[in-house]
Amino acid sequence: MAASASDPYDLAVIGAGCAGLAGAVAAAGHGLSVALLDASPQTGGQFYRHPAPALGAARPEALHHDWPAFAALRRRLERSDVRQLSGHHVWAVTKEDGDLWAVHAATGADGADERPVRVRARAVLLATGAYERQLPFPGWTLPGVVGAGGAQAMLKSGLVLPGRRIVVAGSGPLLLAVASSLAAAGAQVPAVIEASGYQGYARHPRVLAANPRKLAEAAVHGAALLRHRVRLRTRSAVTEVHGTDRVSAVTVTRLDRDWRPVRGTGRRIACDALAVGHGLVPQIELATALGCATRTTADGTLALALDGLQETSVRGLWAAGETGGVGGAELARAEGELAGLAAAVRLHGHPVHGGRVRELRRRRDRMRAFAEAMAVSHAPAAGWTGWLTDDTDVCRCEEVTAGRIREAVTDLGARDAHTVKLLTRAGMGWCQGRMCGTAAACLAAGGGAAEPPAERRPFAVPVPLSALASPDEPTGSRPDAAPPVDD
Numbered sequence: 001m002a003a004s005a006s007d008p009y010d011l012a013v014i015g016a017g018c019a020g021l022a023g024a025v026a027a028a029g030h031g032l033s034v035a036l037l038d039a040s041p042q043t044g045g046q047f048y049r050h051p052a053p054a055l056g057a058a059r060p061e062a063l064h065h066d067w068p069a070f071a072a073l074r075r076r077l078e079r080s081d082v083r084q085l086s087g088h089h090v091w092a093v094t095k096e097d098g099d100l101w102a103v104h105a106a107t108g109a110d111g112a113d114e115r116p117v118r119v120r121a122r123a124v125l126l127a128t129g130a131y132e133r134q135l136p137f138p139g140w141t142l143p144g145v146v147g148a149g150g151a152q153a154m155l156k157s158g159l160v161l162p163g164r165r166i167v168v169a170g171s172g173p174l175l176l177a178v179a180s181s182l183a184a185a186g187a188q189v190p191a192v193i194e195a196s197g198y199q200g201y202a203r204h205p206r207v208l209a210a211n212p213r214k215l216a217e218a219a220v221h222g223a224a225l226l227r228h229r230v231r232l233r234t235r236s237a238v239t240e241v242h243g244t245d246r247v248s249a250v251t252v253t254r255l256d257r258d259w260r261p262v263r264g265t266g267r268r269i270a271c272d273a274l275a276v277g278h279g280l281v282p283q284i285e286l287a288t289a290l291g292c293a294t295r296t297t298a299d300g301t302l303a304l305a306l307d308g309l310q311e312t313s314v315r316g317l318w319a320a321g322e323t324g325g326v327g328g329a330e331l332a333r334a335e336g337e338l339a340g341l342a343a344a345v346r347l348h349g350h351p352v353h354g355g356r357v358r359e360l361r362r363r364r365d366r367m368r369a370f371a372e373a374m375a376v377s378h379a380p381a382a383g384w385t386g387w388l389t390d391d392t393d394v395c396r397c398e399e400v401t402a403g404r405i406r407e408a409v410t411d412l413g414a415r416d417a418h419t420v421k422l423l424t425r426a427g428m429g430w431c432q433g434r435m436c437g438t439a440a441a442c443l444a445a446g447g448g449a450a451e452p453p454a455e456r457r458p459f460a461v462p463v464p465l466s467a468l469a470s471p472d473e474p475t476g477s478r479p480d481a482a483p484p485v486d487d
Contacts, residue, residue, distance in 0.1 A: 007120075008100055008120040008121050008122055009032075009033045009034060009035045009083070009119065009120070009121040009122070010027070010032035010033045010034065010121065010122050010123065010343075010347050010348070011023075011024075011027050011032050011033070011034045011035070011121055011122070011123050011124070011125060011340075011343050011347070012034075012035045012037065012101065012103045012119050012121035012123075012124050012125070013027075013034060013035065013036045013037070013124075013125045013127060014037050014038075014090050014093075014103065014124065014125070014126055014127060014128055014286065015037075015038060015045065015126070015127035015128045015129055015321070016036055016037075016038035016040070016043040016044070016045060016084075016086075016127075017038075017043075017044065017045020017046060017047060017048070017127060017129050017321065017332065018045060018047055018048070018070070018073075018127075018321060018329045018332035018333045018336065019127035019129075019320035019321030019322075019323075019332035019333065019335055019336035019339075020036060020038070020045070020125070020127035020320075020321070020336060021036075021043060021044075021070075021073040021074070021077060021333075021336065022073060022320075022332070022333040022334075022335075022336030022337040022340065023125045023127060023318075023320055023336035023337065023339045023340035023343075024036045024077065024080075024082045024125075024336075024340065025073060025076040025077055025080050025082065025340070026336070026337040026339075026340030026341050026344070027125075027340035027341075027343050027344050028080040028081055028082045029076075029080065030340075030341065030344035030348070030352060031344065031348055032340075032343065032344055032347060032348060033081070033083075034080075034081075034082045034083065035082075035083045035085055035103075035119050035121065036077075036082050036083065036084050036085065037085045037088040037090055037103065037105060037119065038085075038086055038088065039087065039088065039089045039090075039461070040086065040087075041086045041087055041109075042086070043074060043077065043084070043086075044070060044074075045129055046129055046149065046153065047064075047329045047332075048064060048067070048070045048329075049153050049156040049157045050063075050064070050156055050157065051156070051157055051158070051159055052157070055158075055159060057159060060156075063155060063156050063181055063184075063185070064156070065177070065217065065220075065329075066329065066330070069329070069330075069333065073333070085105075085117075085119070087107055087108055087109060088105040088106075088107055088117060088119075089105055089106045089107070089108075089110075089461045089463070090103055090104065090105045090286065090460060090461070091104055091105065091106060091459045091460050091461050091462075091463040091467075092104045092286070092289065092458075092459060092460065093124060093286050093289070093290060093317075095290070096120065099122060099316065100120050100121065100122060101120070101121050101122070101123070101124045101316065101317075102118050102119070102120055103118070103119040103120075103121065103124065104116065104117070104118055105117045105118075105119065106461075106463050106464065106467045115470070116466075116467040116468075116470055122316070122347055123316045123317070123318065123343050123346065123347060124316070124317050124318070125318045125319070125320060125336075125339050125340065125343065126284075126286055126287055126304075126312075126317065126318070126319040126320075126323055127319070127320050127321045127323065127332070127336060128283040128284070128286060128321075128322075128323055128460075129283055129321060129322050129323070130280035130281055130282050130283050130322035130323075130326055131280065131281055131283055131434055132147040132148065132149050132150070132277045132278075132279075132280060132281070133277065133278045133279045133280060133281045133301070133438055134147065134276070134277065134278065134435050134438075134439075135170075135278050135380060135384055135387075135438065135439060136387075136388065136392055136393065136394050136402070136436070136439050137237075137238060137239055137240060137241070137387045137388065137392065138239070138240045138241065138387070138388070138389055138391075138392045139240050139241025139242060139243070139247075139250075140241060140276070140392075140393075141393055141396055142241050142243050142246065142247050143245065143246045143247070144162065144163060144243070144246045144247030144272060144273045144274065145241055145247060145273075145274045145276065146162045146273065146274070146275055146276075147275070147276065147277050148168060148169075148170055148174055148175055148178045148275045148276055148277035149174060149178070149277055149280075150162075150275070151166070151168075151178055151182065151273075151275035152174075152177070152178045152181055152182075152275075155181055155182065155185055156181075161182065161185060161186070161187050161273075162273040162275065163187070163247070163271065163272040163273025164187060164188060164272055164273075165187070165188045165189075165190065165270065165271045165272050165273070166182055166187050166188070166189055166271060166272075166273040166274070166275055167189070167190060167191055167193065167238065167250050167252075167269055167271045167273075167274050167275070168182070168189060168191075168192045168193070168274075168275045168276075169192070169193035169194075169195075169237065169238040169250070169252075169274060169275070169276045170193070170194075170195065170276045170277040170278045170279075171194060171195040171196050171278045171279060171378045171380065172277070172278065172279045172280075172374075172378045173218070173374060173378070174277060174279075174280070175192050175194060175277070176192065176218065176221035176222070176225065177221055178275055179192045179221075179225060179230055180220075180221045180224035180225060180228075180230075182275070183224065183225070183228035183230055184224065184228070189228065189230045190230070190231065190269055190270075190271065191230065191231045191232070191233055191252070191269060192225065192230060192231070192232045192233070193233050193236050193237060193238055193252055194232065194233065194234045194235075194236070195235070195236065195237045195255060195259060195278070195378075195380070195384070196234070196235070196377060196378045196379075197234040197235055197377075198234065198377065200373075200376060200377030200378075201373060201374075201377055203373075204369075204370075204373040207369045207370050207373045208370075208373075210366050210369070210370075211366060211367065211369075211370045213330070214370055233252065235254060235255050235256075236252050236253065236254050236255060237252070237253060237255055237259070237261070237384070237387065238250045238251065238252055238274060238276060239251055239252070239253040239261055239266065239387045240266075240387075241274060242268070246272065247271060247272055247273055247274055248270065248271075248272070249268045249269060249270045249271060250268070250269055250271060250274055251266045251267070251268055252266070252267050252268075252269055253265050253266045253267075255383070256383065257381070258381045258382060258383035259380060259381035259382070259383040259384040259386075260383030260384075260386045261386055261387060278378075278380055279299055279301075279326065279375075279378060279380075280301075280322060280326045281301045281302075281434070281438070282297075282301060282302065282303045282304070282322050282323050282324070282325065282326065283322070283323065283460075284302065284303065284304055284319075284323050284455050285455055285456070285457045285460040286460050287304050287312060287314075287317065287319060287323065288302075288454070288455050288456045289456065289457070289458065289460070290314055290317065291313075291314060292304055292305075292312040292313050292314050292317065292319075293305040293312070293313035294455075295325075296452055297325050297326075297372075297375055298372055298375035298376045298379060299375040299376070299378060299379035299380070300379060300380065300438075300450065300452055301326075301438075301452055302452045302453075302454075302455050303322075303323065303324050303325040303326075304319045304323050304324050306319055306324045308361065309338060309339070309342035310324070310335055310338050310339035310342060311339075311342065316346075318339040318342060318343060319339070320332060320335035320336040320338070320339045321335055321336060325368070325371055325372075325375070326371060326375070327367055327368060327370070327371030327374075328367070328371070330367060331364065331367040331368065331371060334360050334363045334364045334367065335364055337360055338357065338360040338361065338364060341356070341357060341360075380442075382442065382445070382447050382448070382449075382450070383447075384442070385402075385439075385442055385443055385447070388402040388443075389402065390402055390403030390406065391403060394426060394436050394439045394440060394443070395424075395425070395426035395427060395428075395429060395435075395436040395440070396429075396435060396436070397428070397429020397430050397431055397435075397436075398424075398425040398426060398427075398428055398429045400424045400425060400426040400436075402443065404424050404426075405420055405424055405426060405440060405443045405444070406443060408420050408423040408424050408444075409443060409444055409446060414444050415444055415445075416441065416444050416451055417433070417437055417440040417441040417444055417451075417453045417454075418454070419444070420440045420441075420443070420444050421433070421440070426440045427440060427453075430462070432457050433453055437453035438450075438452075438453065440453075441453055
């Protein structure tokens with residue numbers, strides 16, 4: 001008998017990156033009916049973003065690290081019964097009567113289709129990844145300034161560069177990967193500007209010894225920078241961007257241990273683009289809206305608090321990958337598979353190989369320890385706010401300057417990002433504080449320890465009013481069910 005279009009899936013997986021793919025194929029392999037939702041038309045997430053077939057890329061794997069792991073997951077997905085729902089922008093997850101979850105999505109390339117979708121499932125796996133953390137500085141709104149990960153995404157998916165002479169700056173190991181990719185693609189990269197350093201890793205010798213693949217990966221990127229004659233400057237930051245209609249140069253300044261600019265050390269570097277980022281922020285809005293517990297990471301962001309099998313504090317809701325703390329693709333794959341196996345045991349009672357679970361947990365714990373060491377080594381220090389002049393835009397959407405936020409703190413008594421938002425509108429724009437939330441929190445702390453923004457938003461992505469006003473349509477849960485509404 002054919003399944004009804006309203007029949008629930010066993011598991012809805014939100015996000016088709018490393019963690020989501022691993023979780024979906026693991027759960028499906030143990031008998032669960034699985035729906036895999038992602039906003040992109042292709043699987044792979046941000047890490048394995050690749051060109052559309054129409055671009056005719058001969059070797060899309062050339063710009064990726066560890067492409068065979070992704071290719072293997074994609075083959076397993078194609079052989080499975082997982083229902084792939086691409087172009088689905090999930091804006092909320094709610095609890096229905098009984099033990100069912102409802103995943104609400106807007107469809108289409110930008111989520112603007114008129115027919116909203118509701119996917120019902122007995123359990124949910126959140127694999128929503130992360131977004132870049134940006135710390136503002138004078139001139140950061142000029143054309144030619146892009147996120148470090150954004151520059152890499154432009155190259156991976158569009159085969160284009162943000163400029164010809166590109167400075168890469170910020171903090172974190174992503175910078176090395178971005179710089180080596182840009183240089184390999186033909187860009188001139190005069191320097192990588194790292195606000196922290198790499199000495200902090202030496203405080204964790206056991207963690208380094210337990211993760212030789214990470215050391216090998218760093219060596220590959222380092223060799224690429226040497227080959228392309230890219231200079232690495234540590235304990236430095238881009239503190240100003242110069243130009244009128246576009247970036248023409250940047251000022252690089254030495255920093256003290258608290259990231260305060262050292263007077264008289266500024267040097268100009270000519271360039272036509274700047275790729276900048278200061279780490280990643282877990283994307284957890286869907287979970288926090290449901291009351292899931294969080295933890296503060298070593299680099300000052302909020303991540304989900306998870307148990308040993310990747311379940312959140314809300315029963316029936318698992319999470320994997322960057323949602324539990326930024327740690328990279330290999331960790332995400334291990335966590336995704338572990339979560340998929342845990343869901344299979346919970347929902348169907350299917351026995352899984354105990355040795356495999358133990359192996360995944362050991363691998364997860366080993367790589368999570370490295371992620372924590374990485375976060376400590378590259379955590380922004382409070383002195384970075386010394387980069388900001390009073391006329392520097394902090395909230396670009398609402399054009400709120402650092403001076404207005406400082407006034408809200410000193411004259412009006414604001415002590416956190418939420419109060420700053422109420423008094424200045426910082427964080428009320430299109431990005432809903434994703435770009436400016438960290439900066440507003442740091443300025444509100446006045447040099448003290450900044451409390452991470454709460455990451456609580458009623459909608460995880462922008463959604464048209466028509467989607468809220470119209471009854472959403474359920475999708476089927478079996479291969480022989482009615483086709484999805486976005487066919």
